[in-house]
Amino acid sequence: MEGQSSRSTFLLGLLAASLGAIAYGTGQTLARYVVTGSTTPMAGAVYGIFFGTLVLSIVSARQIRHDLRASRAALGMMGMAGVCSGLGTLFMFLALSKAPITLATPIISLYPMVTLVLTHLLLKRFERVTPRMALACILVLSGVLLVILGRVEP
Amino acid sequence: MPETTWGIFFATLAALSWGTGAIFARRGMEHVGSGSGTLVSLIAGLVVTTIVALVFDSRPLVSVHPKDLVWLALFGVIQFPLGRLLNYTAIRLAGAAPATAILGSSPLISATWAIIFLGERLTLPIAVGITTVVAGLGLLLTERRA
Numbered sequence: 001m002e003g004q005s006s007r008s009t010f011l012l013g014l015l016a017a018s019l020g021a022i023a024y025g026t027g028q029t030l031a032r033y034v035v036t037g038s039t040t041p042m043a044g045a046v047y048g049i050f051f052g053t054l055v056l057s058i059v060s061a062r063q064i065r066h067d068l069r070a071s072r073a074a075l076g077m078m079g080m081a082g083v084c085s086g087l088g089t090l091f092m093f094l095a096l097s098k099a100p101i102t103l104a105t106p107i108i109s110l111y112p113m114v115t116l117v118l119t120h121l122l123l124k125r126f127e128r129v130t131p132r133m134a135l136a137c138i139l140v141l142s143g144v145l146l147v148i149l150g151r152v153e154p
Numbered sequence: 155m156p157e158t159t160w161g162i163f164f165a166t167l168a169a170l171s172w173g174t175g176a177i178f179a180r181r182g183m184e185h186v187g188s189g190s191g192t193l194v195s196l197i198a199g200l201v202v203t204t205i206v207a208l209v210f211d212s213r214p215l216v217s218v219h220p221k222d223l224v225w226l227a228l229f230g231v232i233q234f235p236l237g238r239l240l241n242y243t244a245i246r247l248a249g250a251a252p253a254t255a256i257l258g259s260s261p262l263i264s265a266t267w268a269i270i271f272l273g274e275r276l277t278l279p280i281a282v283g284i285t286t287v288v289a290g291l292g293l294l295l296t297e298r299r300a
Contacts, residue, residue: 013248014294017256020240025263027233034229039222040214042207047218047226049203052234053196059235060189067190075194077182082195084175085238086202091168099161105261107165112251112258114173119251122177126184127249132297137255139290144258146283147265 041093049086105148112137173254179242180250188243195242196234252294259287 034044057064068075088111095104116137120129175195183191207215218226244253262284268274 010248010252010297011295013244013246013253014256014291016240016247017244017253018291020237020244020253020257021260022263023232023237023240024257024260026267027229027237028260028264029267030225030229030232034222034225039218039226040211042203042211043214043218044226044229046200046203046207046215047223048230048233049196049200051227051230052238053193053200055231056189056193056196056235056239060193063187064190064193067187070185070190074182074185077178078186078191078194079198081175081178081182081191081242082198083202084171084178085195086199088168088171088175089199090203090206091164091171095161095164095168097161098157098164100158104161104165107162108168108172109258109261111169111172112254114169115176115254116251118173118177119180119249123180123250126180127251129251130297132293133252136290136293136297137251139293140255140259140287141290143283143286143288143290144261146279146286147262148283150265150277150279150281150283 041096042090045089045093049089106145109144109148110141112141176245176250176254180245183242183246188239188246192235192239192242196238252297255294256291259291262287 031044031048039047092104092108095108098104116129116134119127179191179195182194186194241253241257244257247253265274265280269276269280
């Protein structure tokens with residue numbers, strides 16, 4: 001029974017990840033449309049995060065009071081996650097301004113491998129990376145690289 | 155150092171930053187709800203990106219066209235509350251490694267939109283890539299959890 005519940009939670013997580021990938025993919029398409037106009041990528045990133053923060057503040061206002069009672073360490077971890085994501089976005093824009101998209105994008109899309117390796121090294125107590133999971137990640141990543149390279153104009 | 159080498163350097167830093175961010179999120183989400191966790195991360199990210207934008211070049215921040223602001227608001231809502239909330243929820247429920255692998259397949263979605271709406275061609279590498287991603291997702295979905 002517990003195993004079934006654990007599997008349902010896992011599958012629900014994968015569903016959330018799939019919907020997240022759809023949201024990110026759609027957002028990236030919109031971002032490309034906006035920054036090809038007069039808006040710079042840097043301004044796009046700042047305003048995008050600003051509007052996102054504003055909307056989420058309104059939507060989750062009630063829950064925030066309760067959640068802010070969580071330990072400072074946990075909130076610090078989430079803060080660090082945000083700093084890393086913000087820096088990731090900035091480094092991505094810098095990379096795209098210096099190197100051709102054909103070179104920068106495949107390197108950037110290697111980030112799930114970084115997570116996989118760090119999970120194995122640092123989160124052993126919380127999460128186990130099985131060989132099957134590692135193979136699945138490598139397959140997804142290889143497929144993404146093929147899609148990126150397949151879209152490059154000759 | 156040549157420009158391209160800097161580009162490779164920054165691309166590597168981007169991958170390291172995002173990859174590390176998922177690890178912090180995985181630990182933080184054990185004690186914080188998805189909504190508040192996402193909000194804390196967004197505020198931290200907003201502070202960092204605004205500081206960097208102000209330091210390097212603040213002019214584009216004040217010269218954004220009002221029409222673009224509407225698109226940026228739409229982008230912000232889809233990418234951040236929605237995308238990141240689902241991202242962190244997925245990390246909390248499925249774990250950092252499998253969730254990030256699926257989230258990393260977002261270029262596949264933008265390629266699909268480009269084929270449907272922008273008339274891009276479905277080339278052989280894209281078709282093979284899509285098949286490979288689906289095979290990887292199939293492996294993740296059939297992963298047995300005790």
